[in-house]
Amino acid sequence: MDTYRIDRLGHQGDGIAAGPVFVPLTLPGEEVTGRRDGDRLFDVRIVTPAPERVAAPCRHFRSCGGCALQHAAPDYIADWKAGIVRQALAAHGIEATIANVHTSPERSRRRATMSARRTKKGALAGFHARASDVVVEIPDCHLLHPDLMAALPVAEALAIAAGSRKGELSVQATLSLAGLDVAAKGGKPLDGPLQIALAQLAEVHGLARLTWDDEAVAMRHAPDQLFGRGRVTPPPGAFLQATADGEAALLDAVSTLMQGKSRIADLFAGCGTFTLPLAEHAEVHAVEGEAAMLAALDRGWRHTPGLKQVTHEARDLFRRPLMPDELARFDGVVIDPPRAGAAAQVGELARARVPVIAHVSCNPVTFARDAATLVAAGYALGPVTVVDQFRWSAHVELVAGFTLTSS
Known part of the structure; x- marks a missing residue:
């Protein structure tokens, strides 16, 4: 040794x-x-x-690969994640003030993708072991919301009904206002008998919706999510913030940055996580590449009295970003791109010289790259809020404001 x-x-x-x-x-x-x-x-x-x-709180920690850092004290993890953000920005010559590190509590994850396999005696469901395709059962998981734990027997039942002994079923489960919203992939091809069996399974387990390889096979109740006062039914598998607590922290930071703005563009808007709450005080134009998510957002807005005007546009912002002449009518922009960041769109924001930008990111490296573009164009980077809703993981999310300081 x-x-x-x-x-x-x-x-x-x-x-x-x-x-x-x-x-x-x-x-x-x-x-x-x-x-x-x-x-x-x-x-x-x-x-x-x-x-x-510290002693890991969860008894599955050593075998399960769902968490990487339960052996570290919470304050240490928070400081480490703040350091990742500082380091990424420092690589571009940018100093940052970390305003806060907001960590979601234990047992608060409201969505997760589980793995399920058929076995000789039935089935097992859980997360993969660390750096392995072995499925580890997690009956005492400290990460998932207690109501989301009900998805484990659902995943097992799906594997028994339509899984393969040689393959693995991927089961994405999300808590909705009406119960579990479940989307499964990797099982047997959907035919008439299987569709009937899956519909019966959804009834037995009280699922709000069950989707099989992107096809909805049962919807007992609309699996609504609440964004501000707006109720939205997302399409199957649509993106949702991992915890309600983390979403609230992100929204609080974004709302503070957009305070007093009357016309806001929400770029990479999804189903309306920021759009609908912001529409309580401002007109919002939502831009998103997935038309199904925008349709859900629009229905939510139309059925929520008292919101200001919300318009929307299906558009690939990587290939066709909003240009300066299109951005000129907005006094605030919210941008929440995927991990790749939004280099093309941020470049046009810099040229348009929008007064205030709220940048939400799940990747400090691409955020720092895009921040450098804005700083070079005359923007000042405000304090950064780090939001740790993937507790005990290496994942880092953040919100930062950019204010135009030079003419």
Whole structure:
């Protein structure tokens, strides 16, 4: 066995020793021993633990790959995630003030994708083991909302009804106002008998909606989500913030930045997470690439009395960003792109010189790249709010405001 000292945490949450050698479930400053294979250490034993090491709250932590950092104190994780943001911005010569790190509580995840397999005795459902395709059962998960735990027996039942012993079923489950909204992929092809069986399964388990390979096979109740005062029925598998707590933190930061604005563009608007709450005080133009999500947003707006005008546009903002002449009528813009960021659209925002931009991001690296574009165009970066709704993971989300300071 070789001995190593952990120097730092990598962006995936693994400890890194000189080499580099990647050592999962370790913390900086720890001395460890293990068997090296390539650039990874196996059969790891902690010789000298770091002061920040804590006992993992979940009994599944060692076997389950759903969490990476339960062995670290909460304050340490918050500081580490704030540091990831600072480091990404510093690579572009930008200094940042971290206003807050908001961490969602335990057992608050309202959506998750589970894996399910048929077995000789029935089925099992859960998350993959760390760096493995083995499915680990998680009956005492500390990550998922208690109501979302009901999706585990649903996933098992789906695997028994239509799974393959050789394959794996992917089951995305989301909490809605009417119960579980379940979308499954990877099972048997849908035919008449299977459709009947799945509809019966949805009835037995009280599902709001069940979708099989993108085709809705049962909808007992509309699986509505509440965005501000607007009730929206998202299309199957549509994006939703991971926790209600995290969504509220993001919305609070965005709303503060948009306070006093009368005409707002919401880019990458999805089903209206920000659009509908902002429409309580301003006219909003929502732009999103998926027409089905915009249709859901529009229905939600039309059935919610008292909101200001909401218009919408289906548009691929990567290939066809809004141009300066189109942006000229807005005094505020909200942009919430996927992990790839929005280089093309941010470039046009910089040219348009929109007064205030609220930038929501799930990737500090692409955020920093886009922030550099805005700063070079005369924008000042305000305090950054880090939102950790993927608790105990290496995932980092944030909101930051950019204000035009030069003419």
